[in-house]
Amino acid sequence: MLESEIYKQITTPLTAPAFPKGPYKFHNREYLNIIYRTDFEALRKIVPEPLELDEDEPLVRFEMMAMPDVTGLGSYTECGQVIPVKYNGIKGDYLHMMYLDNHPAIAVGREVSAYPKKLGTPKLFVDSDTLVGTLNYGSLPVATATMGYKHEPLDIKEAYNQISRPSFMLKIVQGYDGKPRICELICTQNKDIIIHGAWTSCARLQLFSHALAPLADLPVLEVVSASHILTDLTLAPAHVVYDYLAKN
Incomplete structure (x- = not known):
């Protein structure tokens, strides 16, 4: 393969890429x-500088996402922990850890962007009158979330605000000498958002200790709120906001 052809590729293997080019649209x-x-x-x-925490509200968002129709990536389910932060006065969310069941989505999330994705088995389903989200890592349970199914409508603007906030992620790529080759704080934001429905209700969350899926290291002290949102959206490209190696 000629160099001019190699430059056009986005990932390996060259003759069977792990994922196609975006944009990635979610229906x-x-x-x-x-x-x-x-x-x-x-x-x-766990929150990296220069991101800032709100000392008065130490909050975490546990999010479970069922994505049945994603252009180029197929169908998968994902969950993880998101931490409200500020960067240069801008409010957003730090993506702490994410677990999903789809290899192309894991590969593109880690390679093209900096989503902290690992392989897991999350599920989102309705059990009688309850919306249920579960996460297993291997054969062991890591999280169980429950919420009343469509008990009360949630304001559409509030739903939009929840999923349109800037997302901050840490990109680390090791060089061949064992030292970081890339160490950056990057940011992205969902776009083309269409809310089809949004609801709220009472909710509960259980986290189970696991050495390799340590969600329970951020213990649940009090459930503040819950939402159930159905939407279409597009993932926007990420951009660098802070380069840790620039000072070294």
């Missing part, structure tokens, strides 16, 4: 979001 993407209060010191240990 009928379904969210179960539970915002809970946690231990501030636990948050401070």
Whole structure:
């Protein structure tokens, strides 16, 4: 393969790429979001500078997303923890960890952007009158979230605001000498958002200790709110906002 042809590729293997080019559009993407209060010191240990925490509200959003129709990536389910932060006065969310069941989505999220994706088995389903989200890592349970199914409508503007906030992620790529080759804070934001429906209700969240899926390191002290949102949206390209290696 000629160099001019290699430059046109986006990933390997060259003759069977792990994922296609974007943009990646999501149709009928379904969210179960539970915002809970946690231990501030636990948050401070994991949120990277220069992101800032709200010391008065040590919050985490546990999010479960069922994505049945994604251009280029297919169908998958994903969940993880998101932490409200500020950067240069801009409010957004730091993506702490994400678990999903789709290889192309894992590969493109880590390679093209900086989504902290790992392989897991999340599921989002309706059990009688309850919306349920579960996460297994291997054969072991890591999280169980429950919420009343469509009990009360949620304001559409509030639903939009929840899923349109800037997302901050840490991009780390090791060089061949064992030192970081890339170490950046990057940002992206969902766009082309269409809300098809949004609801709220009472909710509960259980996190189970696991060495390799340590969601429970951010313990649930109090559930603050919950939302169930059905939407279409497009993932926007990420951009660098802070280069940790620029000072070194």
